[in-house]
Amino acid sequence: GIQVEQSPPDLILQEGANSTLRCNFSDSVNNLQWFHQNPWGQLINLFYIPSGTKQNGRLSATTVATERYSLLYISSSQTTDSGVYFCAVSTSGTYKYIFGTGTRLKVLA
Amino acid sequence: NAGVTQTPKFRVLKTGQSMTLLCAQDMNHEYMYWYRQDPGMGLRLIHYSVGEGTTAKGEVPDGYNVSRLKKQNFLLGLESAAPSQTSVYFCASSKRFEQYFGPGTRLTVT
Numbered sequence: 588g589i590q591v592e593q594s595p596p597d598l599i600l601q602e603g604a605n606s607t608l609r610c611n612f613s614d615s616v617n618n619l620q621w622f623h624q625n626p627w628g629q630l631i632n633l634f635y636i637p638s639g640t641k642q643n644g645r646l647s648a649t650t651v652a653t654e655r656y657s658l659l660y661i662s663s664s665q666t667t668d669s670g671v672y673f674c675a676v677s678t679s680g681t682y683k684y685i686f687g688t689g690t691r692l693k694v695l696a
Numbered sequence: 697n698a699g700v701t702q703t704p705k706f707r708v709l710k711t712g713q714s715m716t717l718l719c720a721q722d723m724n725h726e727y728m729y730w731y732r733q734d735p736g737m738g739l740r741l742i743h744y745s746v747g748e749g750t751t752a753k754g755e756v757p758d759g760y761n762v763s764r765l766k767k768q769n770f771l772l773g774l775e776s777a778a779p780s781q782t783s784v785y786f787c788a789s790s791k792r793f794e795q796y797f798g799p800g801t802r803l804t805v806t
Contacts, residue, residue: 591738617793618793620793620794620795622797628784628799628800629797629799629800630786630788630797630800632794632795632796632797635793635794637793673738673739675738675739675795677793682727682729682744682746682790682793683741683744683754683755684729684741684795685741685755686731686738686739686740687738688736688737688738689738
């Protein structure tokens with residue numbers, strides 16, 4: 588089955604710094620989502636981005652489906668950005684999403 | 697709108713006991729999913745449903761059963777709980793492919 592790898596596994600930033608999180612996948616995908624799991628465990632939908640680029644405030648995401656990767660950019664990070672960031676993918680004709688193991692982000696004040 | 701809700705939030709079971717987790721959504725979504733999350737890991741799909749009356753197996757279906765008798769509800773059952781089923785269980789729903797998650801149920805099996 589499809590493999591999803593996220594990097595880096597852990598990241599520590601000072602408040603105000605920028606960061607790039609990467610999601611690589613081993614096969615063609617038709618659907619891709621980015622989620623933020625906050626320290627209380629809630630999963631928050633950030634982007635549905637099977638291809639192209641989207642922006643929402645300080646966050647933006649780019650998926651290059653032909654090269655099998657997606658990037659999540661966080662600019663001017665805040666302590667509230669702390670948590671785990673997951674990407675999840677599914678292949679054509681299926682609703683079975685496969686999650687990566689996540690990037691754990693800690694933003695220091 | 698409440699979005700996706702899960703009942704209960706916490707539960708402790710003894711090995712061999714049974715229980716049902718309830719997921720409800722008020723967004724009129726066709727698709728619903730049950731995942732489990734183990735410490736330090738991503739989510740793994742247990743079962744999913746593409747519409748009322750339909751269910752299908754995901755990545756880790758063994759030991760679980762599901763039912764979708766009403767469009768807005770998706771039930772996850774454990775017939776005979778085992779310690780390996782200690783986990784956080786998340787429900788999600790989607791209109792098509794963009795999933796929205798509930799707050800989770802923390803289950804401990806002793």
